[in-house]
Amino acid sequence: MVSNIRNKQTTQYPHSLAVTSITFLMYLRKKTQNMRKLCLVVATSLFVVSCSENHQTEPINNKNTLPMDVHSAYQNSDARVSHLNLSLKADFDAHILQGTATWDVVSNGADTLYLDTRGLDITDIVDENGKELTYELQDYDSVLGQPLSIYGVANVKKVAITYTTSPQAEAIQWLEPEGKTPFMFTQSQAILARTWIPCPDSPGWRFTYEATIDVPNHLLALMSAENATEKNDEGIYHFRMEQSIPSYLMALAIGDVSFAPLSNRAGVFAEEHILEAAAWEFAETEDMIVAAEGLYGDYDWERYDILVLPASFPFGGMENPRLTFATPTIIAGDRSLTSLVAHELAHSWSGNLVTNATWNDFWINEGFTVYFEHRIMEVVYGRDYAEMLSALSRTDLIEEVADFMETRPEDTRLKLDLEGRNPDDGVSRIAYDKGYFFLRLIEETVGRDRFDAFLKTYFQTHRFGVMTTEMFLDYLRDNLISDDEWNAVGVSEWVYGKGLPDNLPAVESTRFANVDEAVKMALDGNKPDNTDQWSTHEWLRFIQGIHDNLTGDGRGILTTLDDWYGFTESGNSEILAAWWQPVIKHQYTEAYPAMETFLVNVGRRKFLTPAYRALKETDQIDVAKAIYEKARPNYHAVSRQTMDALLNHPPA
Numbered sequence: 001m002v003s004n005i006r007n008k009q010t011t012q013y014p015h016s017l018a019v020t021s022i023t024f025l026m027y028l029r030k031k032t033q034n035m036r037k038l039c040l041v042v043a044t045s046l047f048v049v050s051c052s053e054n055h056q057t058e059p060i061n062n063k064n065t066l067p068m069d070v071h072s073a074y075q076n077s078d079a080r081v082s083h084l085n086l087s088l089k090a091d092f093d094a095h096i097l098q099g100t101a102t103w104d105v106v107s108n109g110a111d112t113l114y115l116d117t118r119g120l121d122i123t124d125i126v127d128e129n130g131k132e133l134t135y136e137l138q139d140y141d142s143v144l145g146q147p148l149s150i151y152g153v154a155n156v157k158k159v160a161i162t163y164t165t166s167p168q169a170e171a172i173q174w175l176e177p178e179g180k181t182p183f184m185f186t187q188s189q190a191i192l193a194r195t196w197i198p199c200p201d202s203p204g205w206r207f208t209y210e211a212t213i214d215v216p217n218h219l220l221a222l223m224s225a226e227n228a229t230e231k232n233d234e235g236i237y238h239f240r241m242e243q244s245i246p247s248y249l250m251a252l253a254i255g256d257v258s259f260a261p262l263s264n265r266a267g268v269f270a271e272e273h274i275l276e277a278a279a280w281e282f283a284e285t286e287d288m289i290v291a292a293e294g295l296y297g298d299y300d301w302e303r304y305d306i307l308v309l310p311a312s313f314p315f316g317g318m319e320n321p322r323l324t325f326a327t328p329t330i331i332a333g334d335r336s337l338t339s340l341v342a343h344e345l346a347h348s349w350s351g352n353l354v355t356n357a358t359w360n361d362f363w364i365n366e367g368f369t370v371y372f373e374h375r376i377m378e379v380v381y382g383r384d385y386a387e388m389l390s391a392l393s394r395t396d397l398i399e400e401v402a403d404f405m406e407t408r409p410e411d412t413r414l415k416l417d418l419e420g421r422n423p424d425d426g427v428s429r430i431a432y433d434k435g436y437f438f439l440r441l442i443e444e445t446v447g448r449d450r451f452d453a454f455l456k457t458y459f460q461t462h463r464f465g466v467m468t469t470e471m472f473l474d475y476l477r478d479n480l481i482s483d484d485e486w487n488a489v490g491v492s493e494w495v496y497g498k499g500l501p502d503n504l505p506a507v508e509s510t511r512f513a514n515v516d517e518a519v520k521m522a523l524d525g526n527k528p529d530n531t532d533q534w535s536t537h538e539w540l541r542f543i544q545g546i547h548d549n550l551t552g553d554g555r556g557i558l559t560t561l562d563d564w565y566g567f568t569e570s571g572n573s574e575i576l577a578a579w580w581q582p583v584i585k586h587q588y589t590e591a592y593p594a595m596e597t598f599l600v601n602v603g604r605r606k607f608l609t610p611a612y613r614a615l616k617e618t619d620q621i622d623v624a625k626a627i628y629e630k631a632r633p634n635y636h637a638v639s640r641q642t643m644d645a646l647l648n649h650p651p652a
């Protein structure tokens, strides 16, 4: 996922509900304590069984024990599931999905199967012979939802759960803009898959799936699976996903979209009016796949397609396997924001192939992916270009760490402790950029050749498996670095320490040095004349430099800059989002109508959080609230949740 929010505000949960969740988990933990060892042996062997049944997947190389996933009831289940057959009908009038999730069960002799759910209306559960099974939903927990216990599964091969999603299901956004065709999409990461599928909603467990989705017949359904590229008359679409995936990679989108090929294994889906622009913007995708394979081995998912979503999508991109979901805000018309494609593509190895075992190990997904992304960008666009990305990462990281050290210093550790909290709290620059610089430091310490050989083997050895922080550190010590190198890097301090170690790698960017000179000139009222060939990244550095160095009443300078460069009217969403910072700080109100239009139309959380926060922190909370009232209905639940907390807005 590309998100990179600055999440100063931690979501607070009512005390009693938090206690419920912890009590319930403690109960389950106690209950299973004695069974734990046996369970893990069974779990590991089950993995071998279930994976060997499915081609393209291999057993995990997991000698270590998986840790407790505090965000899933499934961890406590001795009965397991291996394959999902999903049959759903999408009702755009009622904003619901309705149908049946049929799971293949391996009971291991246990009587009860635990799955995760949230807000699902379950009508019945039957086995493979149609015999009804008794079940129970546990008390509602504000973080976990309602764990589902299905009883009497000891001799059962399948459980079929018939259910309806809630119109408020947090994963799903239903969009019916006036005069336009409807669109819906899901966002399952981190623990929202349970709001549309009763499932083992933990990144540590994988399954294969097939699905049948029934949609209005002028729309196309797409999933993180093998996809049709054209609509059919019936509006019924079949999907197969033969590579095993964890629940957070379950994805569905339905819209009036068309397909354009980019190469023989890559393509783009988008609404007709944006399809051509998207295909042009992403034309270098095949080059990126070739670069990625050259670095760390074959692409394991056959096809790599990109779906361009409506602007309300809360993230930059989501690495749903075979079908990246992407925000339209990266279509800048100059291919300057395609590092996002490199990022989502890199997830095909780091995250989708080798997956963080729990959300406390989130940096295992994102830190590796930022590292891999920068390496792909370096191959395709050169070191100079990639170093601009690294420099931006570094600035943002330092800023976020400083923020967090005041508010929640424990969250500056790579290895997180999110027990009793929403795992979305772990989505910060720490996992992404501190993770990136940790890996970069190892590369610089051992040399690039050794590190690349190590990473290639790491992905190959653990493909279709899970990884904890501790498993990685063991693997690192066994296969790459000596004790001296371990100490030189300061591995333990990087992973378990708060803040930023002193040996944070430096980034040298000559292109940014030129920009910094231009900032000085502009602040003196002289127009820099070397900006013609600037990329978006250089403009971002420029605006950041203005923001950091402009003191007193800055409205005059901002007006001049707007005359020179037309920032307020820019079609580039990254530039706009950066520009709102000095605009808000200096109350350059001429730009406020454009800012309001942007905030009402774009739902990408990375852009929203800094703008609303800046308004709040400069005593313009009334402006923030007035815009938010108009904008909130357009946002996905993921963004709403963050902004509600930031602006003290009562949740619906």
Ligand SMILES: [Zn+2]
Pocket: 001, 002, 003, 343, 347, 365, 366, 369
């Ligand atoms: Zn990511």
